[in-house]
Amino acid sequence: MRIALGVEYDGTRFHGWQLQDGVRTVQGVVEKALASVADHPLRVHCAGRTDAGVHAVEQVIHFDTHSQRLPKAWVLGSNANLPDDVNILWAQEMPDDSFHARFSAIGRCYRYFILNRNSRSALLAGRATWVHRPLDVEPMQIAANALLGTHDFSSYRALGCQAKSPVRTLHRLDVSRRGDLIELRVEANAFLHHMVRNLAGVLIAIGKGDADTGWAQDILEMKDRTRGGVTAPPGGLYFNRVNYPDQFVLPHIAERHPFTD
Structure with missing residues (x-):
């Protein structure tokens, strides 16, 4: 099954989103936390890669898994294994593999x-x-x-x-x-x-x-x-936000302000 998630992070102490050897990246810590819940290694895909020092109010990612978990379990389980500068906002199972966090975005x-x-x-x-x-x-x-x-x-x-x-x-x-x-x-x-x-x-x-x-x-x-x-x-x-076609209904926390919301 394919799981989509919303992720927020403070990019100050990260060398960007994308995996890189020997440095701390958002993708690296997120994959490690999700793998602990899925009980198997996995690879996540994001809507848009961010550079070192760049933040995200609501990055959208997805991954594939055979593990059966409730959306709440993906959120709470992952957050329990994430550092305090990254947080999973929501998780949702997608109906099929037609959704892609990056390529489905409009x-x-x-x-x-x-x-x-x-x-x-x-x-x-x-x-x-x-x-x-x-x-x-x-x-x-x-x-x-x-x-x-x-x-x-x-x-x-x-x-x-x-x-x-x-x-x-x-x-x-x-x-x-x-x-x-x-x-x-x-x-x-x-x-x-x-x-x-x-x-x-x-x-x-x-x-x-x-x-x-x-x-x-x-x-x-x-x-x-x-x-x-x-x-x-x-x-x-x-x-801040990703837009998708209406066929993909995601629980966006749209238009959040990082300082006042």
Whole structure:
């Protein structure tokens, strides 16, 4: 049977999602915890791999097993064997093997948080990117609007990105402020490596007044990463939600805010 699960994690002390020899990864600790419940080794697949230092509000994963367990047992049993910076939110048996956490997804949502004040925060260290210079969210939003739609995002992906095509459809790129906290909400059909952090880096520069609002579109049209802006730090980035076709009904905890919900 195929089991889908929702997972949240603080990526600060992880070398990213994907298994790597000799370092601590989210996939590694999750597989070990689930294997203790299943009573056999297993391999999990995720909706979107995250880099070192990147967090997840609700990552979606799946694995296959012949072990019969109630959804509650997968959740409680796994959490009992997980470190305190990873948590299983829910588990659900899928009706057949047509569901795939990654390949069935039709959209993904990220949130990027910026602490914009004179002094850094001891409480938000590694959880929001600190920018001490004042940011103006209005030009940031104007610049963001020009990037919506289907484009070649070569200028906004990492030089080492292995995606076969740089074309993505950006459905949403909203910039909002709540006190000292600025939030970018980004939704697309899929993302390129470092795409959200590169978008954030460009918008931060525009918010500082270091570039005008047209710079974001100028970079897009260059289709050249070497002409792009600075990649924003990973600590402010959160994998927030995955969208699937209506045939897959999952118990999403949608639109959760990592600081207030």
